[in-house]
Amino acid sequence: MFGDYSLGDLGAIFAMQGFAGLILFSVYVLMALGLAVIFGQMGVINMAHGEFMILGAYVTYLCSTFFQTHLPGLFGIYFFVAMILAFLASGALGMIVEWTLIRHLYKRPLDTLLATWGLSLILQQSYRTIFGAREVGVELPSWLIGSVQVTDTIEVPINGLFVMAITTLITVGVGLLMYRSRFGQQVRAVMQNRPMAGAVGIDTEKVDRYTFGLGCGIAGIAGSAFTMIGSTGPTSGQLYIVDTFLIVVFGGAASLLGTIASAFSISQTQSTLEFFLSGSTAKVLTLLAVVGILMVRPQGLFTLKVRR
Amino acid sequence: MLQTSSSPATLPPGPVLGTEPMLAIRDLHSAYGQSEVLHGLDISIAPGEIVAVMGRNGMGKTTLMKTLMGIVPVKSGTITVDGQDITALKSHQRVAGGLAYVPQGRMIFSAMTVQENIETGLTVTKERKVPQDLYTMFPVLLEMKGRRGGNLSGGQQQQLAIARALASRPKVLLLDEPTEGIQPSIIREMGRTLKKIRDERGLSIVVSEQVLSFALDVADRVLVIENGNIVHEAMRADIDEAQVARFLSV
Numbered sequence: 194m195f196g197d198y199s200l201g202d203l204g205a206i207f208a209m210q211g212f213a214g215l216i217l218f219s220v221y222v223l224m225a226l227g228l229a230v231i232f233g234q235m236g237v238i239n240m241a242h243g244e245f246m247i248l249g250a251y252v253t254y255l256c257s258t259f260f261q262t263h264l265p266g267l268f269g270i271y272f273f274v275a276m277i278l279a280f281l282a283s284g285a286l287g288m289i290v291e292w293t294l295i296r297h298l299y300k301r302p303l304d305t306l307l308a309t310w311g312l313s314l315i316l317q318q319s320y321r322t323i324f325g326a327r328e329v330g331v332e333l334p335s336w337l338i339g340s341v342q343v344t345d346t347i348e349v350p351i352n353g354l355f356v357m358a359i360t361t362l363i364t365v366g367v368g369l370l371m372y373r374s375r376f377g378q379q380v381r382a383v384m385q386n387r388p389m390a391g392a393v394g395i396d397t398e399k400v401d402r403y404t405f406g407l408g409c410g411i412a413g414i415a416g417s418a419f420t421m422i423g424s425t426g427p428t429s430g431q432l433y434i435v436d437t438f439l440i441v442v443f444g445g446a447a448s449l450l451g452t453i454a455s456a457f458s459i460s461q462t463q464s465t466l467e468f469f470l471s472g473s474t475a476k477v478l479t480l481l482a483v484v485g486i487l488m489v490r491p492q493g494l495f496t497l498k499v500r501r
Numbered sequence: 502m503l504q505t506s507s508s509p510a511t512l513p514p515g516p517v518l519g520t521e522p523m524l525a526i527r528d529l530h531s532a533y534g535q536s537e538v539l540h541g542l543d544i545s546i547a548p549g550e551i552v553a554v555m556g557r558n559g560m561g562k563t564t565l566m567k568t569l570m571g572i573v574p575v576k577s578g579t580i581t582v583d584g585q586d587i588t589a590l591k592s593h594q595r596v597a598g599g600l601a602y603v604p605q606g607r608m609i610f611s612a613m614t615v616q617e618n619i620e621t622g623l624t625v626t627k628e629r630k631v632p633q634d635l636y637t638m639f640p641v642l643l644e645m646k647g648r649r650g651g652n653l654s655g656g657q658q659q660q661l662a663i664a665r666a667l668a669s670r671p672k673v674l675l676l677d678e679p680t681e682g683i684q685p686s687i688i689r690e691m692g693r694t695l696k697k698i699r700d701e702r703g704l705s706i707v708v709s710e711q712v713l714s715f716a717l718d719v720a721d722r723v724l725v726i727e728n729g730n731i732v733h734e735a736m737r738a739d740i741d742e743a744q745v746a747r748f749l750s751v
Contacts (some may be wrong), residue, residue, distance in 0.1 A: 382610050392592050393622045398591075
C-alpha cells in the first residue's frame, strides 16, 4: 500500500496524519479521563458518557450562534466562554443524574450499565426534539481558521494546535486535582476502599457526586473540542463511546498515564491507517491489535506495583 | 497508679469511673440481611478506660466494631458517644462525633503514601497538616512518609492505621484484632503504645482480641462475647484467667 508514494511523500503523510490523529487523541483523552475517573471511583460504566460530550458540543453551538447575533465584537473569544459553559452544563447534569439515578444503584453495578444506557437514549431523543435531527456545525472565529505551513508538504491546522493546548491544560489540571489536592486525596481513598474511607471521616456520597460531575464536565469540554473536528448531531456521541471504553481498558484502569498512552497509540494507529485503507478496515486492524495485546496483558498497559 | 490532684489540666491515667460513660451501647441488635448477629448488647465505656472484647472467631467481635462504625446497619438499640446519639448517623458523621476505627487487617489505602494515609484522617478536623505529635509517637512513619502504604510491613501498617485513626482527634478509639498477623515482640510494643495513647490523650479504647495475654496487658476491663451476647465481664484485678481461657478455647 506504500508503493505509490515516494519516501518524502510518506514522511509528509505520516506527519500530517499523525497531527490529525493528535486532535482525535485530544478528544479521546478528555473523554477517557472522565470515563476513567467515574469508573475508577464508583465502578459505574457510564454508557451515557457520549451524550454528556454531545451536550457540551451543543452548548458550544448555542454559544457560537449567541455571540454571532448578539455580541459579534466578542466573537473571537466565544470559544473560551463556550468551554466553561460546556463544563458547567455537563457537570451539573452529571450531578443531577448521580443524585436521582446512579446513587441508588451502587450496590448493583450491572444495572448501572442498563440505567445509563437508557439515559443515553433519553438524552439522544431530547437532543433530537430540542435541536432537531439535522447535524449542526459551529462557526470558528477567524484566528482559529487556517494552518501553519511547516514545510512545503506539511501544514498544521491552528484549531488542532488550540485543541491540543486545551487538552494538555485540562489533563495537567486533573492530574494536579487528583494527586495534589485534598479533594483528589479523598477521591483516591474512596476508590481504594469505600467503607474504610467513610470510617476515617470522608463523606463518600459527596465525593461520589462531585466526582461524577467532574467526569461528565470533562466530557462536556471534550464536546467543545469535538465541534472542531466533526459536526454535532443527536447520536454523534455514540461513535465515540466504544473507542473510549477501549482506551480505558487498554490503558489499565485507575492509571492516568496509562489512559493517555493508550489514547495516543489508538488514535495514532487509527489516523495513520485511515489514510491508506478505508476507515472501517483501519478500525478493524486497530481493534485486532488492541485485542491481541490485551490477551497478553489483561491488566492493561500500566499497573501500579504495590501490595494490595 | 499514681494520681496527682494538683494538676487538673492533665487527665489522670486510668479510667474515670462513676461519671457519664464515653461510649454507651444499649440493647444493640445488628444483622447482615436477615441473619441477626448481635442480640441486644449493653456495654458502657468510661472516659479513659481500655476495654478488651474477647471471643472466638465468628462470635460477633468484628460485627460489633463494624456496627459501631456504621458499616453494618443497626437493627435496633442505641449508640451514644459522649452523650450524642449516633445510631442513625453515617460513618463519616460518626467520625466527626468522636469515633475512630482501626479495622481488622488494617485496611490502609495501599496505593497512597504514608503521609496521605494519615491526611485522610484529618478530613473531619479541617486541619491541613499532619500534627507533629503523631510523628513523635510513631517515628517510623515520619521516616517512611513518602512511601506507598501497601509497601510497609505489617507492624508498620498497624502503626499507620492507628495514626490515621488518631488524626481525627477521637474520643473513642476502636481497634479490631490489632495483634492479628503481628510478631510477638511488636505486640508487646503495641500494648505499651495503646496505654501511652490513653494516658496522653485521655481517650477511651475498645479493643477486640483473641490473645488473652495482650488483653490482660492493656485492658482495665475484659468482656467476653459469645454468639452475639456478653457472657462474662471482669475487671483486670479480679479476672479469672482460666475461666476466660475456657471461653476462648475451641
